Amino acid sequence: MAQHGHSLDIIQARRSFLDGQLSPGLVSQPLLRSWQRTLAAGLRPADRMLFGQSVSRAEAHRVGEAHRTLIDIATPDILNLWQSMQSPAWVVLLTNADGTIIHSVGNHDRAPRELRLPLQCGRKLPESEMGTNAPAVVLSEGEASVVQGGEHFLDELSHFSCVAAPVFGIDGTLAGVLDATGFDAAIDPRAFQRVSLAARSIENSLFASSDAGILIGIHEDPRLLGSPLQGLLLVREDGRVLTANRCAKQMLRLDQDFVQKGQRLEFNALVDHPFQDLLSAGGAQPVRTHTGAVLYLSMLQRPRSVKPQARAVAAVLPPPDDPIDTLLNRAALVLKRQIPVLLQGETGTGKEWFARRLHEATRPGKPFVAINCSAIAESLAEAELFGYEEGAYTGSRRGGAPGKIEQANGGTLFLDEIGDMPLQLQTRLLRSLQERSNVRLGGVKEIRIDIQVVSATHRNLASMIEANAFREDLYYRLSGFRVQLPALRERADLRHLIHTFLTDPEGAHAACRLAEDVEALLLDYAWPGNIRQLRHVMAVACALSGPSGEIRLDTLPEEISAPRRIATGIVENASSSPSTSLSSLKDEWVTSSLAAHDGNVSAAAKALGVSRSTLYRSLQRLAKP
Numbered sequence: 001m002a003q004h005g006h007s008l009d010i011i012q013a014r015r016s017f018l019d020g021q022l023s024p025g026l027v028s029q030p031l032l033r034s035w036q037r038t039l040a041a042g043l044r045p046a047d048r049m050l051f052g053q054s055v056s057r058a059e060a061h062r063v064g065e066a067h068r069t070l071i072d073i074a075t076p077d078i079l080n081l082w083q084s085m086q087s088p089a090w091v092v093l094l095t096n097a098d099g100t101i102i103h104s105v106g107n108h109d110r111a112p113r114e115l116r117l118p119l120q121c122g123r124k125l126p127e128s129e130m131g132t133n134a135p136a137v138v139l140s141e142g143e144a145s146v147v148q149g150g151e152h153f154l155d156e157l158s159h160f161s162c163v164a165a166p167v168f169g170i171d172g173t174l175a176g177v178l179d180a181t182g183f184d185a186a187i188d189p190r191a192f193q194r195v196s197l198a199a200r201s202i203e204n205s206l207f208a209s210s211d212a213g214i215l216i217g218i219h220e221d222p223r224l225l226g227s228p229l230q231g232l233l234l235v236r237e238d239g240r241v242l243t244a245n246r247c248a249k250q251m252l253r254l255d256q257d258f259v260q261k262g263q264r265l266e267f268n269a270l271v272d273h274p275f276q277d278l279l280s281a282g283g284a285q286p287v288r289t290h291t292g293a294v295l296y297l298s299m300l301q302r303p304r305s306v307k308p309q310a311r312a313v314a315a316v317l318p319p320p321d322d323p324i325d326t327l328l329n330r331a332a333l334v335l336k337r338q339i340p341v342l343l344q345g346e347t348g349t350g351k352e353w354f355a356r357r358l359h360e361a362t363r364p365g366k367p368f369v370a371i372n373c374s375a376i377a378e379s380l381a382e383a384e385l386f387g388y389e390e391g392a393y394t395g396s397r398r399g400g401a402p403g404k405i406e407q408a409n410g411g412t413l414f415l416d417e418i419g420d421m422p423l424q425l426q427t428r429l430l431r432s433l434q435e436r437s438n439v440r441l442g443g444v445k446e447i448r449i450d451i452q453v454v455s456a457t458h459r460n461l462a463s464m465i466e467a468n469a470f471r472e473d474l475y476y477r478l479s480g481f482r483v484q485l486p487a488l489r490e491r492a493d494l495r496h497l498i499h500t501f502l503t504d505p506e507g508a509h510a511a512c513r514l515a516e517d518v519e520a521l522l523l524d525y526a527w528p529g530n531i532r533q534l535r536h537v538m539a540v541a542c543a544l545s546g547p548s549g550e551i552r553l554d555t556l557p558e559e560i561s562a563p564r565r566i567a568t569g570i571v572e573n574a575s576s577s578p579s580t581s582l583s584s585l586k587d588e589w590v591t592s593s594l595a596a597h598d599g600n601v602s603a604a605a606k607a608l609g610v611s612r613s614t615l616y617r618s619l620q621r622l623a624k625p
Contacts, residue, residue, distance in 0.1 A: 010150040011158075014045065030141045031151055034132040037140065038153045041128040045155045049130055050114065055122035057462055063122045067102040068484075070094070070175060072330055073209055074167070074202045075481050076337050078105050081180060081198040089185040091115050094167075095177045099126040099139050102176070105476075112183045114159070119181060133157065134164035135177040142166060142174070144196050148187055159184050163191045165199035170206050170234065170243050172259045178202065201228040203245055208301060209330070210234060213242050214279070215301035216267075218251060222284040222296040232300075233267070239275040241265040253291055273297065324491075327483050328354065332361040334481040335452050340433075342418075342478050343456040345485030347600070348530030351456035352416060354485060358454055359412040366411030371404045374420035374602065381425050386432070388441035405438045408451045418478065419459030419470060430474045453478065488527040488534060497531070498522050501538035502551075512542040512549045518556070525560050 009026075016022045017035055027035075043049070064071060074094055082092040082105045091106030101123045106115060127136040131153035137145040148161035162181040169175035178199040180191060188194075207215060218231035231248030235241050243259050244252070252270055255263060267275045273287035284296040331341050335358055343351040352370065359368045376384050387403030405413060415421070421429070432438055433453065437446040455478045464470035488494060498519070502512045514522075527533055537557060544555040553561045 014150060014153070018045070027151075030137055030143075030145060031132065031147070034127060034137050034140065035153055038127045038131045043128075043131050043153065045153060047131075047154060048156055049154060050118050050156050053118075053123055053129070055120055057466065060121040061462060063100060063102055067096055067176075068482075069209075070096075070206075071103045072334075072481060073205045074103070074178070076334055076339055077198045077201045077205070078103065078178070079339055079480060080337075081178075081194060082106065084194055085180060085182075085188075085191075087182070087185060088112075089115070090180055090182040091119050092178070092180050093119055093135075095125060095135050095139075095179070097139070097174045097176055098124075099136060099177070100124050114183045115181065127153075130154070131157065133160075134162035134181075135179045138164045138166050138177045138179075139174070144192065144199075146187065146192055161185060161187045163187060163195045165196045167199045167202050168246060169203075170210055170212075170245075172243065172257060175206070197228045200247075204228060204230070204232060207232045207234060207245060213237070214299060216278070217298045217300045218248050218295050220251065220293070220295055222298075225284055225296060225298050226300075231295075235267050235275065239267045241267055241270070251293070251295060252289060271295070271297070324354075324485075324493075327485075328357055328361070331358055331481060331483050335362045335454070338452060339480035340453040340455065340478045341481045341483060343454065343483050343485060344461075345456075345458065346487050346530055347458045348532035349485040349487060350531045351485060352414065353531075354483070355412070355414045355416075355454045355456065359414075362452065363411050367408050368412050368414065369404050369408035370414040370416055372416045374417040381422060382428065383441050385425065386428065386438055386441055389443040400440060400443075403438070403440065405432060405449055405451065406440075406447060409449050411451065413451045413453050415453065415455040415478075417457055417459075418455040419457040419461055419464060423469070423471065426471045426474050430471065430477055433477055455479075488530040494523060495519070497534060498538070501535055502542070512538075512545050512551055515550055515552045518551055518553065521553075521556070521560065 013022060013026045014035065016026075017032070018039070022032075071094065078092050078094060082090070085092070088107035088110035089112060091104050091111060093101050093104040096102050101119060101121055104119055104121060106119075124130075125133055125135045127133075127140065130136065132147060133152060134145045134147040137147060144163075144165040146161075146163050150158050152158060152160060160181060160183055162179055164177050164179035166174055167176045167178055178195060180195050213234040213236045216233040216235055217225045218233060219225050219229065224230055229247060231251050232245040233241055233248050234243050244254060246256075248254070249256055249258075254265070255261065258265065269290065271287040271289050273285060278285060278287075278297060279299060284298045286294055287297050288294055331354075335341050341358065343354055345351060355370070356368060359366075371385065373381075383401075383403065385403050385405060387401055387406055389400040390398055432449075435446075436449055438449050439446055461470050461475055461479075465472045465475060488497070491497070498514075502514070529536075537560065538551075540557075541551045541555040542549070545551050
């Protein structure tokens with residue numbers, strides 16, 4: 001542990017170092033080596049580097065997405081650590097192995113400017129650019145570090161304090177650094193332990209996210225199994241040890257680099273307990289190691305397998321090993337810790353289905369309340385969400401009424417199309433979520449609420465924040481864990497979904513089948529309406545297939561079948577067939593797009609590439625007798 005004591009003499013020690021007259025023992029060796037590396041990089045204490053780097057939103061977004069898996073896994077521990085600091089003068093950040101900040105959490109409204117601006121995603125913290133700082137020391141030394149006040153090499157960092165610890169990946173190499181940084185804030189004596197434990201917890205979560213083998217917990221004290229201090233082994237079903245975390249390597253006296261060196265380890269050579277017996281046993285099992293020590297082992301997790309699902313939702317289930325299933329499992333783990341989840345993706349990608357599955361996995365049997373923020377009148381939105389007291393407005397119900405937030409108490413509130421929520425409502429929602437309470441419209445009484453929040457949008461919220469159309473603080477409140485649902489055209493399981501939709505999930509009708517040339521056509525189609533469009537297309541095609549149950553080209557919508565029909569000469573000349581006139585084709589496009597988007601005019605207009613007013617005019621013309 002490279003922990004440096006803070007002293008009023010530290011600045012004088014730094015000056016002595018610069019003069020080449022530093023007496024041995026005045027500063028720790030890790031700190032001294034950091035000063036030496038900083039000096040060799042050409043920096044001087046008076047250099048101004050804090051605001052020297054400028055990171056664009058586009059670059060910050062790119063960096064975040066490039067490390068999305070690590071960020072998603074680490075976010076629960078990062079949030080817990082930041083909440084334990086209990087001060088807006090602190091931020092918690094995560095860097096990659098190069099010292100670039102990939103994620104940071106703090107109070108963006110109240111944090112000092114010195115924390116908000118320099119410590120943003122995309123900022124680089126190596127000693128060559130920022131001088132001595134705790135994350136940089138960790139990157140160079142490989143162990144946890146505290147750097148505070150004048151221990152920083154640069155004078156402008158003398159008001160900062162930072163505590164950092166390494167985060168190692170399952171292969172034993174450095175994955176990043178977890179850091180808590182404060183401005184004009186004293187370091188809590190427990191901060192070092194908190195940061196170190198959070199880093200260990202992230203490492204354990206990385207192990208738990210792996211499907212490579214069977215996860216084994218190990219420790220001298222069975223009470224610490226399941227804690228961040230437990231040792232972890234990933235073991236293949238044949239008993240070969242794939243990798244181990246730092247604690248397990250220490251307890252079993254393994255080479256820290258045995259994975260990188262390609263050393264082959266067998267489980268049965270490490271302990272005297274047969275591996276297969278451990279798999280069939282329950283709870284913690286005492287074993288004697290090859291060194292003679294007694295440890296407790298417990299099987300924590302087998303490789304994931306696909307669980308049987310109810311037929312009613314079979315039409316939207318992912319196939320085995322699909323990334324959607326992995327996203328769902330991770331999001332459920334986060335939501336259980338009261339961390340909000342934000343679902344992003346194109347219209348029709350299954351965001352509400354995903355939200356309902358999250359609810360079923362976290363609070364089954366409790367209320368699931370959904371509100372479409374784009375489908376309620378702005379004048380009624382506040383009463384719809386927060387409820388109202390009697391007499392709050394003209395026409396209000398006698399006795400008042402609870403809003404969606406109260407109705408969701410104890411369960412899940414799903415805010416669909418959150419990007420369309422009016423700004424005034426965003427302000428009230430933020431306060432309600434922060435205070436975990438609700439005040440009805442026209443009332444003064446605070447009602448305590450216990451809800452977990454899932455939001456969804458197809459909009460680019462980052463662009464909306466830049467345009468002042470969405471509150472940045474609300475975004476960070478709702479996006480504790482972000483899930484990007486892929487478009488149907490990007491999914492590897494498209495064939496699986498197509499064939500799943502051929503079977504009626506209720507079992508009321510026999511399964512349909514695809515004609516030989518139809519499947520390739522469906523696989524090549526772009527599916528702008530995503531899963532929603534696919535469901536409707538297959539349902540209509542099955543209904544039109546007749547007694548044979550065979551889906552043919554003539555049972556598919558024109559926008560899907562037209563390329564193949566033109567290529568095969570099925571489509572007649574437009575002048576001889578009124579059904580292929582420009583006007584009738586436009587009408588079919590309008591009605592098909594609306595059907596594909598469940599009547600959502602905004603989404604249908606976007607898919608057609610026209611304005612909503614143009615689409616409304618087309619609908620008015622179609623409605624005329």
